[in-house]
Amino acid sequence: MLLRPEALHIPDGFLTPLVAAVGWALAVLLILTALRQTQRQLGERQVPLMGVLAAFIFAAQAINFPVAAGTSGHLMGGALAAIVLGPWAATLIMTAVIAVQGLLFQDGGLLVMGWNILNMGVFTAFSGYFVYRLVQRVAGSGGAARMAGAFAGAWVSVEVGATATAVELAVSGTSPLSFALPAMAAVHALIGVGEGLITAGALASLTATRPEVVRSGQVAPGRRGAGFVLVGLLAALLVAALSPLASPHPDGLEAVAQAQGFLSSGRSAPFEILPGYLLPSIDNPGVATLAAVGLGTLLVFVVAVIVGRVAARRTIDTK
Amino acid sequence: MHSDLTDQYRPGDSLVHRLDPRVKAVGALLLILAASLTPSGAWPAFGLLLLILTGVGLVAGLGPAFAMKRAFVALPFALAALPILFTTPGDSLLRLPILHWPVTAPGIERFGSLLLRMWLAVQSGILLTAATPFADLTWALGELHMPRPLVAIVSFMYRYLFVLADEALRLLRARSARSAALPGRRRPPVVWQGRVAGGMVGSLFLRALERSERVYAAMVARGYDGQVRLLRRFSMSSLDWAALAAGAAAAGLVVLAGHLR
Secondary structure, three states, rough: OOOOOOOOOOOOOOOOOHHHHHHHHHHHHHHHHHHHHHHHHHHHHHHHHHHHHHHHHHHHHOOEEEEEEEEEEEEEOHHHHHHHHOOOHHHHHHHHHHHHHHHHHHOOOOOOOOHHHHHHHHHHHHHHHHHHHHHHHHHHHOOHHHHHHHHHHHHHHHHHHHHHHHHHHHHHHOOOHHHHHHHHHHHHHHHHHHHHHHHHHHHHHHHOOOOOHHOOOOOOOOOHHHHHHHHHHHHHHHHHHHHHHHOOOOOOOHHHHHHHHHHHHHHHHOOOOOOOOOOOOOOOOHHHHHHHHHHHHHHHHHHHHHHHHHHHHHHHHHH | HEEEEEEEOOOOOOOHOOHHHHHHHHHHHHHHHHHOOOOOHHHHHHHHHHHHHHHHHHOOOOOOOOOHHHHHHHHHHHHHHHHHHHHHOOEEEEOOOOOOOOHHHHHHHHHHHHHHHHHHHHHHHHHHHHHHHHHHHHHHHOOOOOOOHHHHHHHHHHHHHHHHHHHHHHHHHHHOOOOOOOOOOOOOHHHHHHHHHHHHHHHHHHHHHHHHHHHHHHHHHOOOOOOOOOOOOOOOOOOHOOOOOOOHHHHHHHHHHOOOO
């Protein structure tokens, strides 16, 4: 089927009204900034360009390829949009996509749409864009570095979106952090590979056919404030993730889970898809997974830089 | 093709169809809020909300089970909340056969309430889109002070949704047509397939970009100056005010029933 619900579209009822309201407040702030930024760069082209490209992202999400055992790789699109169009334009486009998915297809709730916009629009766009630029800055701006950066950026963007979703569910008491975080992070570490391959492939085909679209960087760059937004959001995420755990009376769920040995049985059982995903030396599984996600992200980044450098050197040698 | 893809609207001439879209949007949001505010285990409140939503569906001429059946779309997400079955403190009713995780009575209550909240909220959204044309809905959102450019972008996206979805389908069909495989041969590697899918996405992007340029040129030729102007299609009648009051009262009643136990 063309339209399938994605794992990151939070439905209504899964977040408490307070958490949902915080999400909307943050989202409104960022959407207004995105509107102003793209308006400044695009002028009266803003509406037709952003509208048609939002329809593009929606349609591109239907393009998939089989990975293994019935799962398929497909695109969320935030990182691709940010790499080609710039993070603010991507934020706006993803907002439109998520709004239509929620309003028209009930794919994601209305009260919780603020968080859905942040998870799938803002977090993916800014983290993907940031990693892509960083890889290019470190490994050079050759074609290989660009592909490696696009893959790493897309993978990280999915992982950041999934981590954020898990944290929001945990803060709302819908799913304990010690389950939601490892499960979401592990599953999306695999999904991110599909996202990365398609994003890099799309960028490669764009570079081959219309290099000026990619080389001019972005249709609507607007890098101003992008770094602050990313750092601020990630810091907020970290604080939110640690707050229920840092309190002297841990979440009732966590306490019971620990008391009943749920965590130890859970850790060895179904959701440890990537062995060693939890770092053993840290006691709190939530914090451990957060650290593991950070380490994994760093690893992907380093590999991307190395691949970009080696491949760049090889192309120079053969010339 | 794809009227099912782009249009969730069920044409009709019922009372619900004729209401001002602003009333319907606010009413649907209030009912979703009521579902979110209902505490766990408040079964009468959930029942009342289901009754209200079914009533709206009946008045709208959609039949009693229309929204109920469609609201199962969000069910896969419930997987994320499954662990609260086991982690909520309480007497364990049974243990899973192999893992020995205890299922507690309060856990079932919380999980069941969560599913109900989601199911009822989705029904409210389904009724809204089934009885309101999307163009009216975006108009209403603009009138309710959603930023005008964003409303225009969402309307544009809706306008070109099926055009680009059809392009994507043509790309997918072309790929299938070229992807013959001999039985027993190994499938091509995942990275290669990912690159092919990426190429399709890239080509779709270029088509969308070029289309947006043509659309913009056509708009300028017709006098577009960067301002999106919308006709004023509805005005609030006394019936609309009454419906709004009834919606607010219904939502309030559900929340009240949830907290009076």
